Amino acid sequence: MRTLLDAPSKVEKRPVMGRSGPRLKRSQREALAAYLFILPDALGLAIFVALPMLFSLSLGFFSVNGFGGFRFVGLANYQRMLIDPLFRQSLWVTFVYVLILVPALYVAGLGLALLVNRPMPFVGVFRSMFFVPNVVSLVVVALTWQVMLVDKVGFINRIFEFFGVSGYSWLGDPNITLYSILFVTVWFLMGYYMIIFLSGLQEIPREYYDAARIDGAGPAATFFRITLPLLRPTSFFVLLVSLVSAVSGSQAFDLIYIMTRGGPDNSTSLVIFYIYQQAFQFNNYGYAAAMASFLVLILLIVTFILFAVTKGGRFHFT
């Protein structure tokens, strides 16, 4: 059977029985084939990613009940956002979370990559060991750390006790809990960023290091004058991905849902968790969407700033 996707054949000029309409030129066929190839994914992305994105911007102007009824409420949801102390608190928690997580991941990822980028026995095994937390689900990670961080008798407190430090409530003290979550997040993600940095490091030509050694450059000078500048595209990627995933709570949501539920005293209630609670616990879909669109705005601004500062990751020297 011949279809429109078939390549042109030598008998093209001859009229084919049973085929109606004009035959397509080769370039037209190629384009048609391409559109058909892309169609399933394009349609899916449009419906399940782009549409919700646009939908979230308009949903904020409605009140939505649990059965799918919509009522236009104008700016009411946005006004509520301004006076909601829990929303303001969640913004602050998110700010602290992002401010610590992004640099911590950068340092941990790059540090590990530098550590395992040199020849040493078992280096492949070590790389795998640093990466392995990343293949376990965040639910399992959350549950495991929750047991280990239990007050008094938990494994972590036993270790601290051994060194004469005791009495910390890692998931019960509002001043500490966010940092416990941050620690677990870094533990989970550092291996992933290690691999990204490793591939960046391995792209740097060896000659630069040889030349530096001949010139008598020490390890510090080599790192700041060669490694760091040449890693800039990788750094940009790492900063962008870690920033976006930190603001949108890609890892934090699962951890917080299992370990703290936003507590104690709302100290771990990230915006993304508060939005989820408002939507699916209190059925305030419209209000949740209004907050989500605010979050999207923040994401756009942050991404824009990152692109502007780094000139799209190209980072030319001054």
Place this chain on the structure above:
Amino acid sequence: MPEPTAQIHAARPSRNVFRRLGPILLFCFTAVLAVLTVSPLLWMICASLKPGDETFSPNMLPQHWTLENFQYVFTASPFWRYMINSFFVAGTITVIALWFHSMAGFALARLKFPGRELIFLIIFSTFLVSLPVIIVPLFILVRQMGMVNSYAGLIIPAIFNAFGIFLLRQFYIAIPQELQEAAVIDGASYFRIYWSVMLPLSRPILAALAVFFFLANWNAFIWPLTITNDRNLWVVQIAIASFHQQYSSSWNYIMAGSAIIAVPTLLLFFIFQRQLVESIKTSGLK
């Protein structure tokens, strides 16, 4: 002899000591750090093999080894059912996603058509949209489509992501033009070129992506949590999370459940780590 040279000579012994000791110290440091990194996972597996009264004992290894926790997980709940659900959902998403993404990636890399750059840019920009941000409107949309509490609701929205398309496009761009031209001269249709030339060539990257997608969807939590509350549709992550709410103090059972759902992912990682690491590297490059 001038002064400076003498100083260098004097400094040499200590530097030599450092040169020899440095790598050993670095090795020890790396080894300790690596062991510390995996220790929580080892602790979890050990805790799943301990009786309940030993969960909080200071020893890492069980004093009395037991499989009773695992027995309990499988008898107190239809855990097999949850595992089959997870397997079915993650497997289906992986197969369909690889099919769709490889077609789109092939077209974007190898075929000429008006709007190619623009379409690629639009697809790529959805890369930055993460699920938690759009979960409320996505849920409402999928609810209007009548897919709440259904396999369709678990599977279909999870198929589409720009990451796979991007990675496969990068791969197809690197394939020599001659292979495609030879196929065109032989009169092969574009579908034939995709199916008989490109797909076989991309077997390694498809394998890598398959592991990647399967892991990601086996581990997924927030979407299944949002779209299902029917126990028959629970995936393992939801099951263990609700287990946790139900038996919040029986940590030995919860750790056994955790071990059951973590071990397949660990095995997949150990078998396919090379491919997995390759696909992550590629994503970080350009």
